[in-house]
Amino acid sequence: MNKNKKVIVVKNGKVGVRFIEPAGSIPKRKEIRLKSYNYKSNGYYFITICTYRGKPYIKKYEEIIEEILLSLPERFSGLTIDWYILMPTHLHMIFVFNETKKDLSEIIRTFKALVTRNTRMKFWQRNYYEHVIRNEDALLKIREYIQNNPLAENIKFEEFYKNGSDESDPYRKDVSNKNK
Numbered sequence: 001m002n003k004n005k006k007v008i009v010v011k012n013g014k015v016g017v018r019f020i021e022p023a024g025s026i027p028k029r030k031e032i033r034l035k036s037y038n039y040k041s042n043g044y045y046f047i048t049i050c051t052y053r054g055k056p057y058i059k060k061y062e063e064i065i066e067e068i069l070l071s072l073p074e075r076f077s078g079l080t081i082d083w084y085i086l087m088p089t090h091l092h093m094i095f096v097f098n099e100t101k102k103d104l105s106e107i108i109r110t111f112k113a114l115v116t117r118n119t120r121m122k123f124w125q126r127n128y129y130e131h132v133i134r135n136e137d138a139l140l141k142i143r144e145y146i147q148n149n150p151l152a153e154n155i156k157f158e159e160f161y162k163n164g165s166d167e168s169d170p171y172r173k174d175v176s177n178k179n180k
Contacts, residue, residue: 039103040104042100043096044096044097047094047095047128048092049128051089051125058091069091069111076101081096104130
């Protein structure tokens with residue numbers, strides 16, 4: 001038996017039928033944020049945002065995007081932009097939080113909305129990638145990655161933390177009992 005809800009649709013004088021899946025049957029999006037992490041916490045955050053459907057929009061609107069990006073610290077006290085690069089289909093940036101009142105998702109949401117409003121087009125893909133930078137070695141390697149060639153290799157974050165991380169790492173392995 002079909003559990004989909006049947007809806008009659010009238011569009012441009014034409015009648016049609018549309019089936020709507022029940023809410024429980026729609027696959028749930030993968031949760032990519034750390035569940036117990038406070039994204040207002042002081043520290044460094046590596047963020048990548050991709051254009052809608054991977055279209056090379058950024059080159060055409062580079063000045064607008066850069067102006068909006070560089071205005072974010074004025075909008076959000078406690079935010080500093082450490083590093084960034086604009087690529088044809090995505091942008092990489094490192095944000096530094098120091099007693100920021102808003103969390104990372106709200107800052108990214110504002111940035112994406114401002115770019116979309118100013119370009120008057122669906123500019124960004126739905127989500128964004130973030131990584132909480134947990135130590136100086138990782139920070140230096142991510143800066144190098146951003147500066148040199150973001151298309152050359154994939155970041156393997158586990159390599160940044162081979163010897164464990166600092167106390168802020170919620171997934172830190174207990175390295176003190178390693179040799180027992």
